[in-house]
Structure formats: C-alpha cells, structure tokens
Amino acid sequence: MDQVAQIRSFNRTVTHQVGALEGRFLGRDRSLGASRVLCEIGPNGIEVRRLRARLDLDSGYLSRLLRGLEAEGLIRTSQSSGDARVRVVTPTTAGKKEVAVLNRLSDEAARSLLERLTEPQRVALASAMGSVERLLRASAVRLQVERPTSRAAQYCLTRYFEELAARFDAGFDPARGISATADELTPPRGYFVLATLHGDPVGCGALKCHAHFGEIKRMWVADSSRGLGIGKRILQRLEDLARKRRIPLLRLETNKALTEAQALYQASGYREVRPFNNEPYAHHWFEKALTAARPSVRSSSLSAV
Amino acid sequence: MDQVAQIRSFNRTVTHQVGALEGRFLGRDRSLGASRVLCEIGPNGIEVRRLRARLDLDSGYLSRLLRGLEAEGLIRTSQSSGDARVRVVTPTTAGKKEVAVLNRLSDEAARSLLERLTEPQRVALASAMGSVERLLRASAVRLQVERPTSRAAQYCLTRYFEELAARFDAGFDPARGISATADELTPPRGYFVLATLHGDPVGCGALKCHAHFGEIKRMWVADSSRGLGIGKRILQRLEDLARKRRIPLLRLETNKALTEAQALYQASGYREVRPFNNEPYAHHWFEKALTAARPSVRSSSLSAV
DNA sequence: TCCATTACCTGACATTAGTCAGATATTTCC
DNA sequence: GGAAATATCTGACTAATGTCAGGTAATGGA
Numbered sequence: 001m002d003q004v005a006q007i008r009s010f011n012r013t014v015t016h017q018v019g020a021l022e023g024r025f026l027g028r029d030r031s032l033g034a035s036r037v038l039c040e041i042g043p044n045g046i047e048v049r050r051l052r053a054r055l056d057l058d059s060g061y062l063s064r065l066l067r068g069l070e071a072e073g074l075i076r077t078s079q080s081s082g083d084a085r086v087r088v089v090t091p092t093t094a095g096k097k098e099v100a101v102l103n104r105l106s107d108e109a110a111r112s113l114l115e116r117l118t119e120p121q122r123v124a125l126a127s128a129m130g131s132v133e134r135l136l137r138a139s140a141v142r143l144q145v146e147r148p149t150s151r152a153a154q155y156c157l158t159r160y161f162e163e164l165a166a167r168f169d170a171g172f173d174p175a176r177g178i179s180a181t182a183d184e185l186t187p188p189r190g191y192f193v194l195a196t197l198h199g200d201p202v203g204c205g206a207l208k209c210h211a212h213f214g215e216i217k218r219m220w221v222a223d224s225s226r227g228l229g230i231g232k233r234i235l236q237r238l239e240d241l242a243r244k245r246r247i248p249l250l251r252l253e254t255n256k257a258l259t260e261a262q263a264l265y266q267a268s269g270y271r272e273v274r275p276f277n278n279e280p281y282a283h284h285w286f287e288k289a290l291t292a293a294r295p296s297v298r299s300s301s302l303s304a305v
Numbered sequence: 306m307d308q309v310a311q312i313r314s315f316n317r318t319v320t321h322q323v324g325a326l327e328g329r330f331l332g333r334d335r336s337l338g339a340s341r342v343l344c345e346i347g348p349n350g351i352e353v354r355r356l357r358a359r360l361d362l363d364s365g366y367l368s369r370l371l372r373g374l375e376a377e378g379l380i381r382t383s384q385s386s387g388d389a390r391v392r393v394v395t396p397t398t399a400g401k402k403e404v405a406v407l408n409r410l411s412d413e414a415a416r417s418l419l420e421r422l423t424e425p426q427r428v429a430l431a432s433a434m435g436s437v438e439r440l441l442r443a444s445a446v447r448l449q450v451e452r453p454t455s456r457a458a459q460y461c462l463t464r465y466f467e468e469l470a471a472r473f474d475a476g477f478d479p480a481r482g483i484s485a486t487a488d489e490l491t492p493p494r495g496y497f498v499l500a501t502l503h504g505d506p507v508g509c510g511a512l513k514c515h516a517h518f519g520e521i522k523r524m525w526v527a528d529s530s531r532g533l534g535i536g537k538r539i540l541q542r543l544e545d546l547a548r549k550r551r552i553p554l555l556r557l558e559t560n561k562a563l564t565e566a567q568a569l570y571q572a573s574g575y576r577e578v579r580p581f582n583n584e585p586y587a588h589h590w591f592e593k594a595l596t597a598a599r600p601s602v603r604s605s606s607l608s609a610v
Numbered sequence: 611t612c613c614a615t616t617a618c619c620t621g622a623c624a625t626t627a628g629t630c631a632g633a634t635a636t637t638t639c640c
Numbered sequence: 641g642g643a644a645a646t647a648t649c650t651g652a653c654t655a656a657t658g659t660c661a662g663g664t665a666a667t668g669g670a
Contacts, residue, residue: 004412010434013438013441014437018319018320018323048617049618056321083667085665085666087617107313110308125308126311127436129315129437133315133319135429135433138421139422354647366628390635390636392649617666618663620663621660623659625658634650
C-alpha cells in the first residue's frame with residue numbers, strides 16, 4: 001500500500017474508532033462540542049481567541065457554546081488584563097469537577113479499547129500512536145511571513161531571548177548583539193517567518209537582506225515541538241525568500257551552546273567559515289551559496305493549504 | 306506517558322487532522338454523511354443492511370441518505386436475489402464517476418499532508434499508521450455466541466470448508482468428518498462463537514459439550530484479519546463457556562496442513578496427545594485441562610462494551 | 611485625533627445529524 | 641398455516657452544527 005492509500009485507509013479506520021470513543025461524552029446532557037470546549041479550557045483558563053484558533057470554531061458558535069457553559073455554572077468569563085477586548089474563560093470549581101468526570105469517562109473508553117488487546121499489542125499500539133501523533137503534529141505546523149511586531153512574533157522572540165540568556169555562559173542581552181530590529185525584518189528590508197500549530201506560535205526565524213548577501217537571525221523552535229523538522233522548514237522558507245530576492249549568499253553566526261542549531265545548519269548545506277563579523281555571542285560562523293531557484297514544492301497548490 | 310494517556314492524546318490530535326481531511330468532501334453540495342455512504346457502497350454495490358452495520362447508522366437515516374443519492378442519480382436500488390426483503394444499492398455510471406472525484410479529493414488531501422514531511426518522516430508515518438490501524442481493527446473485533454444457522458455463521462462455515470478443501474492434500478468433505486451439526490453447536494449442547502468487525506463476520510469457533518469433556522471445532526479466521534489475535538480470543542471465549550459448564554477437559558484434533566492452528570493451540574496451553582478418535586482428516590490431537598474459573602477480564606464492565 | 615482593525619457577542623438562519631414510532635413486505639420458525 | 645422476526649421505508653420530530661450579517665467596545669497606527 002502506498003503512502004497516500006495508507007493515510008486514507010487509516011482515516012477510515014480511525015474515524016470509526018475515535019467516533020466511538022467520543023460517544024462517551026454523550027449521556028451528560030451536553031453536546032459533544034460543548035464538552036470539547038470545556039476540556040480544552042484547561043485548569044487555568046484560556047483566552048477565547050486562542051480557544052477559537054485551537055478548535056477552529058466560528059466566533060458566533062463558540063460564543064454560544066461558552067454562554068451555555070456559563071449558564072451551567074461551569075465557567076466564568078473575565079477580561080484579559082492586557083487587552084480589554086480579549087475575554088478569558090476560566091473553569092469554576094464545578095467546571096473542574098465536570099472536566100474530571102469527562103476525563104474519567106475518556107480514560108475508561110481508552111481502557112476498554114486496550115482491554116481487548118494483549119500486552120505486547122498494547123505496547124505496540126501506544127508506540128505507534130505516539131509516532132503518528134508526532135508526525136501529524138509536524139505536518140500540521142504552518143509557516144507564514146509575519147510582522148515581527150505582532151503578538152505571536154513578540155512571544156517567540158521573548159522565549160528565544162529567555163532561552164539564550166539561560167543557555168549562554170555569559171547570559172544574553174539583545175542590545176549587545178548585531179541588530180535585527182522590527183524594521184530590518186519587515187519587507188522589503190527583511191522577513192520574519194512564524195511557525196504555528198493550531199494557532200499557537202511554536203517557532204520562528206528571520207532573514208535580513210543586504211545587497212550581496214542575507215543574514216539568518218532569530219532561529220527558534222519551542223521546546224515542546226522540537227524534533228519535528230520545524231527548524232529545517234523555517235530555514236528552507238527563509239532561503240526561498242532570499243532566492244526570490246536574488247540574494248546569492250546566506251550568512252549566519254551561532255553560539256557554541258546551541259549544538260542542535262549547528263547540526264541543523266550543517267545538515268542544510270551551510271559550511272563553517274572564518275568569522276565575518278564581531279558578534280559578541282558567536283563562536284561559529286556559517287555560509288551557504290544559494291543556487292538558482294530550487295524546485296519548490298511549496299510554491300504549488302500547497303501554499304494555500 | 307502511559308497507554309491510556311497516549312490513546313487520549315492521540316484521539317485529540319487525530320480528530321483534528323482527520324476532520325480537516327474530511328472537509329474535502331464538502332464543497333460538493335452534499336453532506337459528509339451522504340459522501341461517506343456513497344464511497345462505502347463500492348463499485349459492485351452492497352446490501353443496505355451491510356451498509357447500515359458498517360457505518361453504524363440508524364435505519365431511517367440511512368434510508369433517507371440513500372433516497373437522496375438516488376434522486377441525484379448516483380445510485381440505483383434493487384432487490385437482493387436471495388431475500389426479497391433485502392435491498393441492494395449499486396452505483397450508476399454517474400455515481401462511479403462521483404466516487405472517483407471524491408477519491409481524487411481524498412488523495413489530494415492525503416498528499417498535502419505528506420508534502421509537509423520529509424521522506425523519512427513519510428515512511429515512518431505510513432508504517433506507524435499501518436500499525437495503529439491493524440491494532441485498532443483488532444480491538445474493534447467483537448465476539449458473541451451466535452446461532453450456527455444464522456447467515457453470518459453459515460458464511461463463516463462455508464469459507465472454512467472451502468479453505469479446508471483447498472489446503473488439505475485429500476480435499477475436504479464435511480460429511481466424512483466427526484459431526485458438528487447446528488444442533489450440536491446450539492446451547493445447551495454446544496456453542497458457536499462468531500467474531501465480527503463492524504458487522505462483517507471475520508472468524509468463528511465452536512464448542513461441543515459432552516459429559517466429561519468438550520470438543521473444540523470449526524476454528525476459523527478470515528484471511529484479511531489474521532495476525533490480530535482473533536483466533537486466540539475465540540479460543541479463550543470457548544474455554545470460558547466450557548468452564549461455566551464445569552467441563553474439566555477440552556479436546557481437539559487438526560490437520561497437518563493447518564500449521565498456524567497448531568501454533569495457536571500450543572501457545573494456548575494445549576498439549577499434543579495420542580489419537581483419541583478416528584477423525585479421517587486429523588494428524589494431530591490436543592488436550593487441555595481446564596482449571597477453576599480463570600480471572601476473566603471479560604466478565605467485568607467490558608462485556609457490555 | 612481619527613479610522614481601520616480586532617475581539618467578541620447576538621440574532622437569524624439553513625443544514626445536518628440523530629431518534630422514534632409506525633407501516634409494509636417478506637421470511638423464518640414452529 | 642400463522643406468529644414472530646427481519647429489512648426497509650416514511651413521517652414527524654429534536655438537537656446539534658455551521659454560517660452570516662450586523663453591533664459594540666477597545667486598540668493601534670497614521
């Protein structure tokens with residue numbers, strides 16, 4: 001069976017099974033949609049807009065589901081402290097209790113599925129499910145060029161700087177390094193590429209354009225999403241953008257602590273060169289010559305997906 | 306992550322992804338339900354009751370979906386030749402064309418999912434999906450005691466006899482072997498256990514009760530469902546039934562050609578003994594002493610699942 | 611300051627999904 | 641031969657889901 005056929009066959013089988021498991025949410029005189037929303041809220045509450053992005057629900061529909069949960073006394077709504085337009089929903093004590101019940105029902109459903117298998121089969125199932133999940137998550141990650149001042153971009157940059165501060169021997173102060181201001185990363189002077197998973201930012205990377213070369217900056221992937229090839233995809237997207245601008249050479253520098261980044265650059269065809277600037281936090285400098293536009297998969301129908 | 310948590314996490318991720326893939330069926334001004342029914346019908350038509358069992362739909366609801374497809378000119382309905390109550394739906398030329406379109410859309414959706422992965426990731430995904438699917442199918446198999454005269458039971462027995470006829474050196478004639486008539490396999494004289502997957506029969510086994518021992522007969526698993534541990538589960542169910550009847554010993558005989566059956570019996574605690582009857586097709590005779598009621602998982606809440 | 615944008619809500623719908631109680635024809639089982 | 645069971649269909653529902661067009665308040669950039 002080829003890969004496409006395998007996916008379709010998988011979908012058929014899994015739809016059936018997952019549907020059966022979700023049936024457990026019923027019998028609580030609440031719709032499946034409402035139950036899913038309640039479970040997705042989490043113990044510490046969540047912004048309504050994040051909920052909407054995650055579950056991919058219509059604004060009006062979600063609003064109505066939330067009013068229903070509120071009427072049941074399961075959640076309460078408050079304003080976000082930062083932005084008064086944004087609403088935050090938080091589970092009440094009753095709500096947390098109800099989530100616990102739903103979790104118990106889900107656990108039971110999952111157990112009943114396992115109980116018809118032998119132990120080796122269970123182990124194999126858990127492992128295979130883990131792989132499928134990881135890879136589906138990888139393929140659900142979306143890249144897009146974003147304003148570096150957007151909330152999501154700022155979130156990534158903050159996490160990135162925090163991580164550098166923690167990992168570098170000497171700490172990290174963004175003001176001391178070579179500049180990569182919002183202006184410098186906004187077209188046409190540069191590009192900021194954001195990676196999102198179901199609306200949540202999980203990675204970023206940036207390109208600073210010069211006349212005869214480009215600089216790769218701000219490469220970061222969230223801890224929870226590493227090992228999915230996201231860094232590689234961001235880098236490729238940045239290279240595509242550079243090619244479109246007919247930039248013949250890419251340069252970047254990195255710190256000795258960031259070993260996984262060095263591995264990525266080497267695997268992507270960058271070769272280490274002598275220092276070409278005096279970035280205080282850098283220990284390694286890399287370059288890659290860009291050849292004519294590579295046959296890009298992404299430029300086909302896919303870009304719209 | 307334990308197995309139960311892994312399954313739940315998997316469900317969450319996969320629901321999202323599968324839902325996205327099914328979205329492709331839309332935009333054909335036909336409901337998702339109708340599209341699924343149309344695709345499930347297959348090129349050669351299908352009995353309405355099998356369709357109902359497979360998709361687990363309400364009789365009235367399915368009927369209405371079928372009327373809709375008929376009105377669109379995509380299917381036609383006819384009586385089953387064997388049983389005039391049963392209706393068979395067959396795709397028209399237009400219907401087959403439409404299924405082809407839907408298949409193409411599904412393929413595209415699957416490909417768009419793959420295109421965001423690297424080749425090693427694709428290979429891993431296909432393999433993991435295959436495992437998950439196989440194991441979910443295994444856990445979706447249901448066992449039940451059935452009248453040996455039922456249509457499903459007769460189907461299994463026919464396939465079983467066909468297979469014996471093909472695999473035995475000397476062919477096979479059910480009349481020549483030791484009897485296992487419908488009467489002998491109906492409670493309280495005996496039991497016929499049927500395994501079904503989404504309503505389709507995929508295996509069987511039978512127990513013939515005597516005063517001081519029981520005979521295992523008619524063990525069969527459909528070719529398409531082997532390697533899922535179904536044979537083992539059928540055998541265990543028969544042993545449970547024998548234990549309930551306080552039968553202390555089980556006996557069975559088998560042909561040298563059925564090597565996988567011999568492996569199953571040995572793995573299940575049967576030991577080969579000297580011939581205890583003159584079954585003409587047998588080359589190996591097995592026995593197993595039944596100990597007091599084993600702690601049965603199946604007797605708990607699961608039996609209702 | 612003003613205007614476009616964002617986040618959310620409400621009302622008004624249309625469609626889909628799912629259920630239940632009969633009605634009819636046929637078959638199966640005494 | 642007649643009662644019970646089976647397979648399907650129809651009508652009459654209810655609930656859930658999904659969509660759209662406004663409306664209000666807050667925000668942010670020119």
